Amino acid sequence: MAKVIVVTSGKGGVGKTTSSAAIGTGLALSGAKTVVIDFDIGLRNLDLIMGCERRVVYDLINVINGEANLQQALVKDKRTPGLFILPASQTRNKDALTKEGVEKVITDLKADGFEYIICDSPAGIEQGAMMALYFADEAIVTTNPEVSSVRDSDRITGMLSSKSLRSEQQLSPVKVHLLITRYCPERVQREEMLSIEDIDDLLGIDLVGVIPESQEVLNASNMGEPVILNTDSDAGKAYQDAVDRLMGIERELRFVKFEKKGFLSRLFGA
Amino acid sequence: MTLKSLNFSLLVVAVETEDLSQLADELNKRRIMAPDFFQYAPVVVHVENDTANLDFLRIREIVTENGFILAGVSGELSDSQKEALHADKIAILRRSKRQASKEVVVEDKPAEVVPEEVAETATFIANEVKTKIVTGRVRSGQQIYAKECDLVINGDVSAGAEIIADGNIHIYGTLRGRAIAGAMGDQTASVFCRVLAPELVSIAGVFKLSEGLPHEHLGKSCIVSLRNGQPVIETLN
Numbered sequence: 258m259a260k261v262i263v264v265t266s267g268k269g270g271v272g273k274t275t276s277s278a279a280i281g282t283g284l285a286l287s288g289a290k291t292v293v294i295d296f297d298i299g300l301r302n303l304d305l306i307m308g309c310e311r312r313v314v315y316d317l318i319n320v321i322n323g324e325a326n327l328q329q330a331l332v333k334d335k336r337t338p339g340l341f342i343l344p345a346s347q348t349r350n351k352d353a354l355t356k357e358g359v360e361k362v363i364t365d366l367k368a369d370g371f372e373y374i375i376c377d378s379p380a381g382i383e384q385g386a387m388m389a390l391y392f393a394d395e396a397i398v399t400t401n402p403e404v405s406s407v408r409d410s411d412r413i414t415g416m417l418s419s420k421s422l423r424s425e426q427q428l429s430p431v432k433v434h435l436l437i438t439r440y441c442p443e444r445v446q447r448e449e450m451l452s453i454e455d456i457d458d459l460l461g462i463d464l465v466g467v468i469p470e471s472q473e474v475l476n477a478s479n480m481g482e483p484v485i486l487n488t489d490s491d492a493g494k495a496y497q498d499a500v501d502r503l504m505g506i507e508r509e510l511r512f513v514k515f516e517k518k519g520f521l522s523r524l525f526g527a
Numbered sequence: 528m529t530l531k532s533l534n535f536s537l538l539v540v541a542v543e544t545e546d547l548s549q550l551a552d553e554l555n556k557r558r559i560m561a562p563d564f565f566q567y568a569p570v571v572v573h574v575e576n577d578t579a580n581l582d583f584l585r586i587r588e589i590v591t592e593n594g595f596i597l598a599g600v601s602g603e604l605s606d607s608q609k610e611a612l613h614a615d616k617i618a619i620l621r622r623s624k625r626q627a628s629k630e631v632v633v634e635d636k637p638a639e640v641v642p643e644e645v646a647e648t649a650t651f652i653a654n655e656v657k658t659k660i661v662t663g664r665v666r667s668g669q670q671i672y673a674k675e676c677d678l679v680i681n682g683d684v685s686a687g688a689e690i691i692a693d694g695n696i697h698i699y700g701t702l703r704g705r706a707i708a709g710a711m712g713d714q715t716a717s718v719f720c721r722v723l724a725p726e727l728v729s730i731a732g733v734f735k736l737s738e739g740l741p742h743e744h745l746g747k748s749c750i751v752s753l754r755n756g757q758p759v760i761e762t763l764n
Binding site: 416 | 683
């Protein structure tokens with residue numbers, strides 16, 4: 258049964274696209290046919306993060322308007338078999354997204370055998386974000402350990418329970434997962450940053466992963482290579498854990514405790 | 528299509544003098560408390576002084592400026608006031624006198640004038656409507672209104688969420704958002720909560736912001752109620 262998963266946050270710049278790319282890649286690596294759809298019409302980014310920007314011909318809006326078919330618009334990822342990208346339009350605006358259009362695209366993707374349909378939501382709570390979450394079965398709410406990001410996540414979680422197809426048709430509610438990104442245990446210990454417990458207290462959403470703050474994330478974005486492929490980095494490992502948990506495999510939380518480096522480890526860089 | 532008669536509950540604001548700045552203040556205060564809730568809410572202006580030379584067009588302007596819609600004017604109006612209202616095309620509303628007229632028939636005193644009632648805003652009887660119960664967290668941006676009854680929230684109320692009741696509010700969780708009890712003016716309404724950390728609590732229009740809350744109550748189980756028109760916070764034990 259195909260699953261539609263929206264990656265959303267309310268607030269901008271918290272790591273939605275980075276997470277969509279990493280999680281989409283992770284799911285595809287597990288052998289499931291996966292597509293990541295960029296809903297950020299007018300501010301197309303996903304193709305850059307996934308390193309396929311030079312192969313984009315048609316986009317989501319072309320498909321919705323019937324100017325191209327789905328097969329023409331889907332960009333096949335070169336690194337990961339079974340992974341596809343449906344890019345956003347860079348020239349239109351978000352009003353070009355219609356509910357009927359999006360519904361048809363998602364239905365067609367399901368018919369095409371896709372097991373995971375990842376919807377990379379734009380920031381905000383306007384049309385684009387609403388369309389990205391409307392058809393979701395599950396949601397990954399991305400949050401930074403910081404009060405304004407947490408409040409926006411709270412808002413978007415409220416919308417998932419009131420503005421989605423599942424809520425309108427009174428089906429079982431959208432399953433919401435919390436993904437904390439840019440977590441820095443050292444700063445949490447110094448009480449400069451909200452802890453996992455604080456965020457849980459404020460949001461009450463099941464945790465699917467905690468991605469530590471890492472230079473590797475920026476490097477990966479610049480190179481157009483999802484950070485999950487960097488299996489040596491903490492962030493890459495943390496995304497892999499999150500993907501495993503999404504698929505129902507239990508994983509211990511890692512990289513969430515600050516360990517002061519001892520003299521020897523500092524000396525040897527362990 | 529048939530013309531029917533239905534009863535509605537409306538917000539009522541009293542006007543006592545020709546100075547309309549009080550009216551503007553009162554409406555503005557309400558609006559600030561719950562902007563979305565009161566946006567385009569119909570409001571009745573109750574005139575308490577039949578000798579006042581009131582500028583009804585200005586009243587309508589003030590009501591509109593504050594985001595409300597003037598549903599009409601009520602009160603014991605003088606003939607000149609009525610004429611002015613007709614000229615300005617503003618509805619004159621009469622309060623339901625069912626109760627009063629029944630007494631008149633029984634006691635057979637047809638000519639007696641019904642005594643002027645004190646303008647009361649709490650026009651509902653809380654027991655008539657069942658308490659509204661909400662299970663789960665109320666999230667930022669969500670708004671819950673318990674019309675003419677009490678409200679029970681079995682969960683936390685997030686910052687940026689708004690819960691409103693015409694009666695009391697009970698929260699079995701942390702209150703971080705706004706709680707507005709006695710929204711129709713019931714001064715005996717209270718807010719009860721397990722953990723008090725609100726943005727705003729209001730009883731019958733008298734509100735306290737988080738800034739004005741005494742520190743010793745923050746994070747505690749509390750009751751917020753009105754005493755002599757002032758909000759009082761007590762620890763629940």
